Amino acid sequence: MPEYAALITPAAAEFAGILRGIGESEFTARTPCADYDVRALLNHLLYWGPWLEAAGRxxxxxxxxxxxxxxxxxxxxxxxxxxxxxxxxxxxxxTPQAWEGQTAFGGSQMPASMAGYMVLDEFVFHGWDLAKATGAEFAVLPEVADAVHAIALEIGEQARAMKVYGEEVVVAEGATTFERALGATGRNPGWTS
Known part of the structure; x- marks a missing residue:
């Protein structure tokens, strides 16, 4: 949704702050993404970033x-x-234009808003993954938490079918919106290494 465009910059800033705190000695640390240690997750981000940028453009x-x-x-x-x-x-x-119309990603056409969702998810959820793996604090603005929760609910079934999200994790009653978003993507908000 184009209205999510305004959330990209603050999400990117928090994500970049997490990146700056990562030392080479932490590359082998486990992350909440079972298939990735820190190095592999950084590689994932570097690999798919150009694809997402092309989709946005x-x-x-x-x-x-x-x-x-x-x-x-x-x-x-x-x-x-x-x-x-x-x-x-x-x-x-x-920019709202990146979220409008259709675009190409991974060899197929899809709504451009899906590419926007993916970017916001990468910044927020993978930012959280890296923070948890390295012991950093991760802050999420309430409006960003609301957005990624709404996205996780909207695309959850499809994302799980594509193995992008894991099986939903039930979170505690009274969980925050962001904790519910994490659970919807298959992440345990209480994960520890």
Missing amino acids: KASPPESATGEAEAGLVGDDWLDALEKQTARLAEVFG
């Missing part, structure tokens, strides 16, 4: 000779590369 997706697992994108300049990528994504998806 309604441009041709990048060509890739390797899959995500083989890409090996976490080099000495990973932080600079990921900060610049985050800034570009925030610039693109911070």
Whole structure:
């Protein structure tokens, strides 16, 4: 939804702050994403970021000779590369136009709003994943929590079918909106390494 465009910049800022706190010694730390340690999650972000940027610009997706697992994108300049990528994504998806109409992603057409959802999810949920893995504090604005919760409910069934979200986790009665959003994506809000 184009109204979510205004939430991209604050979500990106919190995400970038988490990135700056990650040290190389934490690359092997487990994350709430069972398939990823910190290094693999950073690689995931670096791999898919250009695809999301192209989707937001309604441009041709990048060509890739390797899959995500083989890409090996976490080099000495990973932080600079990921900060610049985050800034570009925030610039693109911070405009309502990026959320409107149709776009291409992963070889198929989809509503452009889905690409926007993915960017907001990457910043917020993967930001939380990295924060939990490294012991950092993660702050979510109430309006961002409301948005990612609404997104998780809207696309949850499809995302679980595509293995993007895990099975829903039941959260405690009285859980915050963000904790409910985490549960809807298959994350345990109380996860510890």
